[in-house]
Amino acid sequence: MTSSMLFNVTTLAYLISMLMFFVFLASKNKTVGNAACYIAYTGFIVQTVAIGLRWKESYDQGVGHAPLSNLYESIVFFTWTIILIFALIDFKYKYRVIGAFVVPFALLGMAWAQLGMNTGIEPLVPALQSNWLLYHVITCFLGYAAFAVACGISIMYLIKTGIEGSGGSASAGGLLSMFPPTKVLDDLNYRSIMIGFPLLTLGIITGAAWANYAWGTYWSWDPKETWSLIVWFVYAAFLHARITKGWVGKRAAWLSVIGFAATIFCYLGVNLFLSGLHSYGGGAK
């Protein structure tokens, strides 16, 4: 049993889960919805074991380190955190249908990682040999994942208000009946960002602390740092938008979608298109 095999099982589980969520959307059959969720959770458990196993495998190879050191490992961890945050929201609020808009993000990540990336375990370069790696990566990605969930919920919100606003045909209305009420979607969007924002803040602070410890500068306007700050500004705007007239509802939902787009650019775009201190986070071949 290798971690690589288990990661393939995980990807398959997320694929089946997503398809079943779509069937659930069309059929409104509760059993299908529950099954879709449980399959996603099964995938999550397998993925947890796989991450642990990869950690152990790195020690077997004599280059032991937490599996958070390159693009492949980070995207695997990212998908793991997405399902984790989804599970938290699911357990608390029990709106299964959100899975149809969140699991695809996880599937996309896993499929890309498994099919398009170098999966080998690499030794840690000196810059990454620090306990800060763990704190920094975990807080950042938990934050990113909460934003991913918020983005999925915002898309639901925009679909729902969009169709309802244009009169709403009977069939679309049928599909929409599965969606939580717009007020609930708006609230869940806010709650997800309320989880993500402090985590992103912690991620930026731990990154700054680490940079200060490793290079003597806590902030150097490196593209990655700057983009994380841009993301922070967007979500800060979102949080203030909620107490401003004229910014609630649709515009707030758009801010959440834009915020996640900026998050993805911060995570991937910076590594793929710009250069900077985080270039070792690359690895896409």
Added chain:
Amino acid sequence: MATTERSFIENIWDFFCSLKLTMFLLISLALTSIIGTILPQGQLPPEYVAQISATKLQIYTKLGFFDMYHSWWFITLLYIFSLNLISCSIKRLPHVFKFVSEPTLVLGESSRNSFSLKKEIVISATPENGKEALNTFLGAEFSTPVITEHNGEYHLFAQKNAWSRLGVYVVHLSILVVFVGAIIGSLAGYKGYVSIVEGTGINTVESRNGSQIPLGFEVFCEKFNVDFYPTGAPKEFRSILTILENGKPVPGYSQVKVIVNQPLSYKGITFYQSSYGQATEGTEHFITVTSRKGGTPEKISVREGASVTLKDGTQFKLLEATQEVRQFAPGFSGPAARIEVTHKGFAPQVFIIFKDYPEMNAQRGDALIFNYDGTSAKMYTGLQVAKDPGVWVVWLGCTLMVIGLFIAFFMSHKRIWVVVSRGHARIYGNVNKNPAAFEMQFDAIADKFKQLKI
């Protein structure tokens, strides 16, 4: 005239207090920050200057786009942002303080209807006894109430986490604290760089703007090493440093290991392992030449780029040498040299000779076997140097921010009123955040109260 003047000032004040300005600033900061991640910052690479048109270059330079995070307009945005933060807080804090310190102790008839959380419970005890029982009950279940008698009714008011309303202002303050820390750092600190050759010391460093800054002590590099993984990736850069005061090692600062992620601090100045290299000046490389026919090997010492004529008339030239050949010759490691050998009457041959693979060397060179023996070259260690007395203020600000965010997002101001009159007690609840969770708590308290059967 006085009124227009006042209203002008009021307008300015309202402008700086407005949330619209906050939204504008947050979005502007986000959008403008993108520029600096796309355009090169600081010293422009010549390739970039070559590919961009002269007008563009001029406009971008004028607008400060090549150092945009320190440009006048970006700094201005940050100043307005700070003013906005301060004004908003000054405007709203007194209300919040009043709200917290002077709570509504008595619920008027009209305000009672506005509560979504309310329960009426029948009591058989007199209002006096009921009030006493409730006092103990609320004290145990929620928090100790304030009791006010009003129109023959008893009003009990209890609240929890009233100060959590200040959380958002803690966050606002923390941002200003971080700014103060950053300003202290930029005024009273510096960033610099120094390279120290093994076996030598330095007492000044070069700051980012090119000036030499005296340290007031000496940093001596005893040794520098690089370790590699079997794959060839670097594993550890390691400098052994000693701090000297008046030429004498400082106790506790002798032979200190400095690696990436493990800096050395002395007197508020910190040294970070950042780069390394080979000191090239005056470096000799040693090569042993053995004839396949036998005889005493010839030992030569030569500099990079220099030529030597060997005993048999062969021309020898050292093209380049490296102390780690892995990146040039995959599958090999250790020191190596690239040489050009011209046997008398033949065309020149160029090949690599190694220090650690004599069998490889033996396959080359025709009548002569060349072995690379190494170099007298010393390594130098490149250290980032930083002095930042403001960094602790920045960490203080960051800590405040995390605490403030936690309070602002996850703690709520919960309030419960009970109005006790003859025959019944009416209980009201209000919360500023997360109403669903408070509703459960409120229902549980009301149920428990009912079970008491006062």
